[in-house]
Amino acid sequence: MKRVIKNGTIVTASDKYVADILIEDEKIKSISDQIDEPEAEIVDASGYYVMPGGIDPHTHMDMPFGGTVTADNFETGTIAAAYGGTTTIIDFCLSDKGKSLKSALEKWHSKSQDKAVIDYGFHLQISEINEDVLNEIPETIEQEGVTSFKVFMAYKGVFQADDEVLFKILVAAKEHGGLVMVHAENGDVINYLTTKALAEGKTDPIYHALTRPPEAEGEATGRAAKLTALADSQLYVVHVTCEEAVEQIAEARSKGFRVYGETCPQYLVLDQSYLEKANFEGGKYVWSPPLREKYNQEVLWNALKSGQLQAIGSDQCSFNFNGQKDLGRDDFTKIPNGGPFVEDRFSLMYSEGVHKGRISIHEFVDMVSTQAAKLFGLFPRKGTIAPGSDADMVLFDPAVERTISAKTHHMNVDYSALEGIKVIGEPVSVFSRGKYVIKDRQFVGRPGMGSYLKCNKFGLKAKDEAKATTLIKNS
Ligand SMILES: NC(=O)NCCC(=O)O
Numbered sequence: 001m002k003r004v005i006k007n008g009t010i011v012t013a014s015d016k017y018v019a020d021i022l023i024e025d026e027k028i029k030s031i032s033d034q035i036d037e038p039e040a041e042i043v044d045a046s047g048y049y050v051m052p053g054g055i056d057p058h059t060h061m062d063m064p065f066g067g068t069v070t071a072d073n074f075e076t077g078t079i080a081a082a083y084g085g086t087t088t089i090i091d092f093c094l095s096d097k098g099k100s101l102k103s104a105l106e107k108w109h110s111k112s113q114d115k116a117v118i119d120y121g122f123h124l125q126i127s128e129i130n131e132d133v134l135n136e137i138p139e140t141i142e143q144e145g146v147t148s149f150k151v152f153m154a155y156k157g158v159f160q161a162d163d164e165v166l167f168k169i170l171v172a173a174k175e176h177g178g179l180v181m182v183h184a185e186n187g188d189v190i191n192y193l194t195t196k197a198l199a200e201g202k203t204d205p206i207y208h209a210l211t212r213p214p215e216a217e218g219e220a221t222g223r224a225a226k227l228t229a230l231a232d233s234q235l236y237v238v239h240v241t242c243e244e245a246v247e248q249i250a251e252a253r254s255k256g257f258r259v260y261g262e263t264c265p266q267y268l269v270l271d272q273s274y275l276e277k278a279n280f281e282g283g284k285y286v287w288s289p290p291l292r293e294k295y296n297q298e299v300l301w302n303a304l305k306s307g308q309l310q311a312i313g314s315d316q317c318s319f320n321f322n323g324q325k326d327l328g329r330d331d332f333t334k335i336p337n338g339g340p341f342v343e344d345r346f347s348l349m350y351s352e353g354v355h356k357g358r359i360s361i362h363e364f365v366d367m368v369s370t371q372a373a374k375l376f377g378l379f380p381r382k383g384t385i386a387p388g389s390d391a392d393m394v395l396f397d398p399a400v401e402r403t404i405s406a407k408t409h410h411m412n413v414d415y416s417a418l419e420g421i422k423v424i425g426e427p428v429s430v431f432s433r434g435k436y437v438i439k440d441r442q443f444v445g446r447p448g449m450g451s452y453l454k455c456n457k458f459g460l461k462a463k464d465e466a467k468a469t470t471l472i473k474n475s
Pocket residue numbers: 060183286287288289315317337338339
């Protein structure tokens with residue numbers, strides 16, 4: 001099957017130009033001023049940006065957490081992702097203590113295959129380390145194509161791992177070409193503060209934020225960065241929310257350590273005051289790390305612009321307000337942590353970032369797609385528009401104005417944490433490996449059309465290389 005996307009404005013992390021794109025089977029075959037292919041189907045992209053499909057490096061689909069299971073699974077979650085312009089997710093596979101890493105991956109494959117409508121890879125969460133786990137890591141990287149390992153420094157008694165586990169994983173990752181990811185909050189301090197708050201009768205959602213202070217995130221981020229330096233390894237800090245954490249990442253990077261960071265749209269547009277909404281409405285905004293005081297938003301935008309943070313993940317982890325979030329109506333620690341963002345990540349970043357003049361359109365593409373492809377071993381198959389790359393593309397209308405609402409979103413969740421926020425720009429059509437998933441704003445894909453992606457080993461200094469390439473091109 002051949003398709004030509006005509007007259008669109010192609011935008012990548014480094015370039016913007018009008019040209020035609022020939023798609024043959026699943027790949028981009030060629031890009032040229034004018035492509036005339038008599039047998040090809042023509043797609044008119046005049047007036048649209050043609051951008052690489054979004055890559056969301058942080059999702060939790062069909063994940064058991066907080067005594068319940070996320071509202072979105074790999075089918076509903078990836079359909080929503082596709083509506084939002086995302087063509088690849090990298091989901092967190094949870095491993096069980098005492099069981100093999102292979103069995104965890106098998107479980108995640110059975111949750112996702114036949115369901116996902118876009119391509120997907122896995123990060124593997126690890127909370128214990130022993131000889132068996134260490135022996136499985138090389139095979140996990142080489143054969144399973146899982147090259148990133150997640151350690152939670154918080155959620156005491158559930159996922160939390162100690163520094164010995166983190167350090168051993170950092171050493172193993174260095175040796176075998178993996179990238180270690182951390183949820184950086186000091187879980188022991190948080191455990192003390194939450195227990196104390198409950199004993200004092202402080203049960204409302206706002207105490208979720210007040211018992212997880214930014215210092216606890218900054219401390220854990222700095223500790224993880226220092227252990228990374230000691231192991232001469234590589235680290236990706238997920239969902240960075242505050243000045244205290246950004247400072248630690250910037251300091252490590254200034255010393256030349258391979259420390260990378262991600263933030264999420266929710267931390268750029270919402271703040272701690274949302275947790276104070278009356279009638280338990282604040283429970284809708286409970287996730288970890290928590291929303292912060294507003295000044296942190298500018299800190300995060302600046303960190304993205306200056307390259308201290310590289311990528312944008314959604315941290316999609318949806319729970320219904322009715323029946324799930326309300327498990328914690330009388331005790332904020334029982335509110336399942338997480339929010340629904342996979343559908344809005346791409347458009348929100350365009351609208352708040354590019355439309356409002358905070359970032360360039362190239363920085364936008366870099367943050368929502370290219371950097372994740374580079375850091376997680378998918379580039380250049382994913383994350384760009386170039387001959388030989390997968391034909392994962394978004395036709396994006398930058399002129400549409402719309403309002404985010406649970407009434408119109410496609411996530412399987414009964415509220416939107418972004419309800420009422422106006423955005424400029426909308427994905428009109430979305431291609432996954434050359435096939436329409438979204439055509440003229442309608443889902444036309446089918447469950448199972450997404451493929452599992454084996455990721456390549458970590459490539460050193462992905463961000464720095466990207467910057468160097470841009471500088472050479474612009475000079
Ligand atoms: N973020 C959150 O509250 N839930 C998902 C799990 C995690 O990323 O910490």
